[in-house]
Amino acid sequence: MKDLLVEQIRDLYDAENRITAALPKMEAAAHNNDLKQAFQSHLSETRNQVDRLVEISNILGISPDGETCEATKGLIREGEELIPKLSDPDVGDAALIAAAQRIEHYEIASYGSAATFATCIGESRIAELLGQTLAEEKEADSKLQKIAKGGIFSSGINKEATQ
Numbered sequence: 001m002k003d004l005l006v007e008q009i010r011d012l013y014d015a016e017n018r019i020t021a022a023l024p025k026m027e028a029a030a031h032n033n034d035l036k037q038a039f040q041s042h043l044s045e046t047r048n049q050v051d052r053l054v055e056i057s058n059i060l061g062i063s064p065d066g067e068t069c070e071a072t073k074g075l076i077r078e079g080e081e082l083i084p085k086l087s088d089p090d091v092g093d094a095a096l097i098a099a100a101q102r103i104e105h106y107e108i109a110s111y112g113s114a115a116t117f118a119t120c121i122g123e124s125r126i127a128e129l130l131g132q133t134l135a136e137e138k139e140a141d142s143k144l145q146k147i148a149k150g151g152i153f154s155s156g157i158n159k160e161a162t163q
């Protein structure tokens with residue numbers, strides 16, 4: 001179980017570094033100001049998440065390097081391929097949100113599993129750190145959901161995109 005946790009931590013470390021590189025591009029591609037802000041604030045959160053994974057690696061006595069997160073790599077590439085094809089700004093924002101939510105859902109599943117593995121082997125501090133990131137990912141996902149549905153903004157990106 002410890003080997004499985006180590007593999008997951010390395011996978012997440014690679015994923016978070018890829019997301020750190022992708023978020024400024026997503027922010028630049030976004031048109032809606034709230035969406036730009038959401039990407040910007042998630043960038044600083046993501047940097048903290050990288051630090052947490054380094055802290056976890058120190059506890060485990062491992063290097064966080066050595067894995068490629070093919071899933072995140074693919075999800076980011078799909079988003080990058082789609083955005084330039086969409087000339088309408090609202091449709092582009094809707095596509096960005098969809099791409100970002102796919103990544104969040106992947107992270108939510110990964111952090112949830114990793115926290116469970118940590119608890120299984122009695123690593124409560126690691127489980128706590130993973131739980132903090134898990135909560136941030138869930139919050140980021142629900143913020144994106146709100147922006148898309150227009151729950152907190154009267155115009156609502158997806159509504160505009162269908163007009």
Ligand SMILES: [Fe+2]
Nearest residue numbers: 016046049107
């Ligand atoms: Fe993250």
